[in-house]
Amino acid sequence: MLEEEVVKALKQADVEAFVSELEAPAEAKYGDVAYPCFKLARQTGKSPNELAKEITEKIRIPEKSSLASAEVVGGYVNFFFDWEKLAGKVLQDALEKHYGRAEKIKKEKIMVEFSQPNPVHPMHVGHARTTFLGESLSNILELQGHKVFRTNYMNDVGLQVAKLVTAYNLWGKGKEPKGKPDFWLWQYYVKFHEESKSNPELEQQAHENLKKFELEKDKAISKIWKQITKWCIQGFEETYKKVGIKFDEYFFESEFRDDGKKLVDKLLKNNFAHKTDDGAIVADLEKFGIPSTVILRSDGTGLYITSDLGLTAHKFSKYKLNKSIWVVSSQQNLNFKQLFKLLELLGYSWYKNCFHVSFEHVVLPEGKMSSREGRAVMLDEVIEALTKSALKEVKKRDKKLSEEKAKEIAEKIAIGALKYSVVRIEPNDQIVFDWNQMLSFTGNTGPYLQYAHTRCAGILERSGNFLQEFSVDKISSEEKNLLKQIMMFPNVISQSAKEMKPHIVCNYLYELATIFNNFYESVPVLKSEGSMKNFRLTLVQATKNVLRIGLNLIGVEAPDKM
RNA sequence: GCCCGCGUAGCUCAGUUUGGAUAGAGCAGCUCCCUUCUAAGGAGAAGGUCGAGGGUUCAAAUCCCUCCGUGGGCACCA
Numbered sequence: 001m002l003e004e005e006v007v008k009a010l011k012q013a014d015v016e017a018f019v020s021e022l023e024a025p026a027e028a029k030y031g032d033v034a035y036p037c038f039k040l041a042r043q044t045g046k047s048p049n050e051l052a053k054e055i056t057e058k059i060r061i062p063e064k065s066s067l068a069s070a071e072v073v074g075g076y077v078n079f080f081f082d083w084e085k086l087a088g089k090v091l092q093d094a095l096e097k098h099y100g101r102a103e104k105i106k107k108e109k110i111m112v113e114f115s116q117p118n119p120v121h122p123m124h125v126g127h128a129r130t131t132f133l134g135e136s137l138s139n140i141l142e143l144q145g146h147k148v149f150r151t152n153y154m155n156d157v158g159l160q161v162a163k164l165v166t167a168y169n170l171w172g173k174g175k176e177p178k179g180k181p182d183f184w185l186w187q188y189y190v191k192f193h194e195e196s197k198s199n200p201e202l203e204q205q206a207h208e209n210l211k212k213f214e215l216e217k218d219k220a221i222s223k224i225w226k227q228i229t230k231w232c233i234q235g236f237e238e239t240y241k242k243v244g245i246k247f248d249e250y251f252f253e254s255e256f257r258d259d260g261k262k263l264v265d266k267l268l269k270n271n272f273a274h275k276t277d278d279g280a281i282v283a284d285l286e287k288f289g290i291p292s293t294v295i296l297r298s299d300g301t302g303l304y305i306t307s308d309l310g311l312t313a314h315k316f317s318k319y320k321l322n323k324s325i326w327v328v329s330s331q332q333n334l335n336f337k338q339l340f341k342l343l344e345l346l347g348y349s350w351y352k353n354c355f356h357v358s359f360e361h362v363v364l365p366e367g368k369m370s371s372r373e374g375r376a377v378m379l380d381e382v383i384e385a386l387t388k389s390a391l392k393e394v395k396k397r398d399k400k401l402s403e404e405k406a407k408e409i410a411e412k413i414a415i416g417a418l419k420y421s422v423v424r425i426e427p428n429d430q431i432v433f434d435w436n437q438m439l440s441f442t443g444n445t446g447p448y449l450q451y452a453h454t455r456c457a458g459i460l461e462r463s464g465n466f467l468q469e470f471s472v473d474k475i476s477s478e479e480k481n482l483l484k485q486i487m488m489f490p491n492v493i494s495q496s497a498k499e500m501k502p503h504i505v506c507n508y509l510y511e512l513a514t515i516f517n518n519f520y521e522s523v524p525v526l527k528s529e530g531s532m533k534n535f536r537l538t539l540v541q542a543t544k545n546v547l548r549i550g551l552n553l554i555g556v557e558a559p560d561k562m
Numbered sequence: 563g564c565c566c567g568c569g570u571a572g573c574u575c576a577g578u579u580u581g582g583a584u585a586g587a588g589c590a591g592c593u594c595c596c597u598u599c600u601a602a603g604g605a606g607a608a609g610g611u612c613g614a615g616g617g618u619u620c621a622a623a624u625c626c627c628u629c630c631g632u633g634g635g636c637a638c639c640a
Contacts (some may be wrong), residue, residue, distance in 0.1 A: 047620095329585095
């Protein structure tokens, strides 16, 4: 909106400019919006600086405009906003409960599938990435005004479950989990891989069990199978509860395999796939520039992609989705390409509304994690260490706090630190898990943002009731910087939603917190007086609201005290 | 071999889609600031051949080409 005013002002100075050509100046002192004259200089043969001067001289800022002035620096025409005039509108907006909601977009039904832990071992820090990224993306889309379905998908029929079932039958039959069930079952999973090194028959047994379960629908195997996955999911739910994550729906692969097989048949009938000599069915994708892939095993059992065909069709028909998003690691980039191509070949027009949000792995300093070899840092373990460490810090700061209250705050800090540390990284970057960094509560961390929020809360608590004030005669640079950052929030949200990259919100919030801390250090609020005081209090309120909304977007709670 | 991601300060990362002003943070180390709205904070100094080499451009971390390093994928794992 302000950019449009700049474009208008330029037009009156005989310059045809577009909003997209405008830039944010490198430093605040240069102004609020810049128009670089280099391109035009080239066209007209003038020097950029000369041209910038000419343009600036011609510019007449209208009386009621939100622009204050224009200045020349080098080859730039720098515009300054009239912040005294703008402040009111910015503050009004920022105090809204759902500040950041997109106004002019089509509201869609969007399904976000994320987390998808294998029900054979506990979630490790690698799962944290899909889980927190998915949650955050969901929150962002929801804030924008979309209807979001958060779903989790359990691969409860794969070979890996067959392996666990085989192991349980051999070494744990009849036993019930002791402690957290996903951890308890993990031992059997690890043992299976250990033993199968010297005993290749185990692999065969697992395949046999898979056939019994999937094709023969063997009752005895099914019972154990279901029990085991149920136990594992119970373990997951405990973890989800700790990190405050809820799903609208769980999908189970076992329920979509048969649907998928029907679609495999259809692909075969329509000559998009062929049967090999040994009976496997292969989708022919080479002519589309994609490697071909097996979509049904020669023994008749399905694969991951088989079920996903069925499930995706189900998603779109049952929920009438406009979009379906999968938050899954980059390891499966090719598989999603293949899946989406197959859906296209099946004639589903919605195939173009399928999006794979890919991210790189979390690795340990010593290399890749391996759950089957028992070498992984588990999510519960990290949460526990963080909570313990946070509790120590909380108690150090406020010795009068009750144990219960201290624990409550420590948990918020721990989860905040965890989620922020994961979500803030650009998804295409690999994350190297580092305990020291994970346990840090200073600098660019979740607690830093939470702390800025508590500072706001502290001021407002001490101030008591006050009259909101939206205008002020003279604004300081610290106040201006804050307003400017607050004003950008909706743009940041829509960019983050458009690119499906929650880390953009993290970066924004870190900047907001830094700018606020700056304001906090140099602008007295409670010690100021009259309307100035009320204006600053209103500004603090607005900042607090944006921090709260933003933190919640990444699944982090904003405490008033810490 | 082919396809995809990544390579920016000692370490961990923003910035690259849409080329612009002296390349930004945090951590670690150094110097300061708590009788002041909570120091989980702030100020300052130091730290960079933006993997390498070419090219395009008035202007390249950003675009193009080649190469190197690294992680992942490439038919019955998921």
